[in-house]
Amino acid sequence: MRSMMLSIDIISGLVSIFQYPFMQHAFESGTIIAIVAGIMGYLVILRRTAFAAHAYAEIGFAGAAGSVLAGINPLYGLLGGSMLGGMAISALGNRASHRDIEIGSVLAFALGLGLLFISLYSGYATEAYSILFGQILGISATNVIITLVVSLVILAIAAIVYKPILFASLDEDVAEAKGMHTVLLGAIFMLLLAAAVSIAIQVSGVLLIFALMVTPAATAIRLTKKPTYAIAISVLIALLATWSGLIIASYEPYPVSFFITTIGFALYLFVRLAKSR
């Protein structure tokens, strides 16, 4: 009896949270972003470019902070900044995109630049906080649309280049010998990643970007040996973490990003422990 009451309570609670527009926006963009991040995350792990993903987030931070200062929508700054970073890292070439030293130097500079911009802005603490740790509950209707459009472009291009990128990631020298443009493929991947990172930052924030871009895929590759299945599982985990993070956060007074990272990490830990037995 008591459990029945509780479940009715949860359902009516769920219905009520969807009455708020900010919650609808959070679920809409959270869902789109989880799909994109889950897919791109698999390729990030395969191509060992996690560090580059983090760099794009931090370059995006400089862009976002700059646009806050200039009074523009921070999402444009995020996209602009990280795409610029994507182009710079691609220009260094495929081999360089795996080099921690170059990426690390650019990353530190970008974060410093972001700090300057944000300190010049009067709303210093709150703006910095939401860019760094995510503000899924503050996504505007406009930004939901931008997120959708950017995501559709990312997914369309990713679908076209998926197989060549998969092959070039596994066997770059053979792909090159067989006439594939591995450098161009690498650059396309880097730009897709930069765009994916900048929209995902709305949910996870700059510093927690791995929660969506690495952890779900890292869990998925331990569960299957087939790339397509791994991508599907990675998307499911990202969705599960985002949705349940949002639902729990609407009952508890703690940040959504915390719940998303914790759920993702708990699943990862569980799979690792279960698989190592």
Added chain:
Amino acid sequence: MGDREVILAKDLAVSYKDKSVWHDANFRINRGEFVAVIGPNGSGKTTLFRLLLGLQKPASGALKIFNAAPKRGSMRIGYVPQRHAIDNETNIECIELVHLALSGYKWGLSISTEDERRAASAALEAVGAAELAHKSLASLSGGELQRVFLAEALVSNPEMLLLDEPLSNLDIKRANDLVSVIDRVVKARNVTTLLVAHDINPMIQFLDKVIYIAGGRVATGKPEEVLTSKKLTELYGTHVEVLHDSRGHILIHSLYGTQEEPLRDEEHDAKH
């Protein structure tokens, strides 16, 4: 060029960053021959592969493959490079990699055809690795991985195989096993095979020819013609002695001591 000739080099020279790697190479390789490419580190063995793959241009001379200049992207050549991105984190089943060697060039999300899947299984079977099909690449031993790479190179039914150091990191028994597999493939499919190695002994009984690269020069011929004290002394420009054991294995002995790599010629120590 005769019907049987698949590679013809005439006064071929190659350089790397304006530095000569080797020069005056003259050789021909016929269809179905199993050829070892031997020589010290940095002597330009991989460079020869890069020329054949059309990834690099000769500095001078002529090189013809299938009666034409080499060009990048030839599906008639199966290639196993020395360097691979696969490590113990690559949890992908073997047949996926072999399959990608057929479908990895296609844009878009095409569904794999029945023919492609059958070809991938057949390629694994041809190298005696059918049981590895659904194993993870991350879980394979060095010898098993090389078989999978060989299957990956074979899946498109190439007329030529270029294998770059498949035997390095394998112990003697596994190296022998892999060479037998390769020889079986060479004979069964009549596929011309060039194999880069440091040590010629695991394959000496199967070889039709040897391409020996050292000291900026290239000697080619049957193993018993090339691997002689006279020829190698000429090639290295220093006294080298070739010793034979009772089973036909050879030992190359120079003034600098007995070793697999008799001499490092620093002047020509150009990486590809």
